[in-house]
Amino acid sequence: MNKFVAGWYVLYTRSRHEKKVADQLTEEGMSLYLPVKKELRTWHDRKKYISAPLFESYVFVYLNNIHDYYQGLGARGVLHYVKFGREVARVPEDVIDYIRTLTEIDENIEVSSDYFRPGMQLFIKHGPLTGIPCEIIHADNRKKILVRIHILQRNLLMELHPEYFLTTSD
CATH class of the missing domain: 3.30.70.940 (NusG, N-terminal domain)
Structure with a gap:
């Protein structure tokens, strides 16, 4: 170093x-x-x-x-x-914060090293996941949000819940 x-x-x-x-x-x-x-x-x-x-x-x-x-x-x-x-x-500190928030909110979080085509870029505007950047993808014939953890070459997947109020980022 x-x-x-x-x-x-x-x-x-x-x-x-x-x-x-x-x-x-x-x-x-x-x-x-x-x-x-x-x-x-x-x-x-x-x-x-x-x-x-x-x-x-x-x-x-x-x-x-x-x-x-x-x-x-x-x-x-x-x-x-x-x-x-x-x-x-x-x-980055925000990546650790995102992982902490996602693991506290959803028990059905999945980790994947698969390649996912880039989806619609969004951020979560309301609810407990406010401010986390994500993408909407289709996996297992369901809509899910995907948060990419580039440093580990892994993706976190969660079911898309309507109460998270996803909106496009500016």
């Missing part, structure tokens, strides 16, 4: 180590965000809702200084930081 800038960064973890990494870094006093979703899991004798990471193998960490950077790398289960070329990718 040539010049350190405080902010949100993304740790890439070993498969199924997200919660362990988050617990370890929380114990060490680091600020982090591990978005989760409720997921129905089925075993041979029962069904149960569990909290599963929204983005598999990713944990968002807020780094204040270079010491935090190396502390994050030192956690068991961490492989590396997400990078663009040689630079560690920094996540």
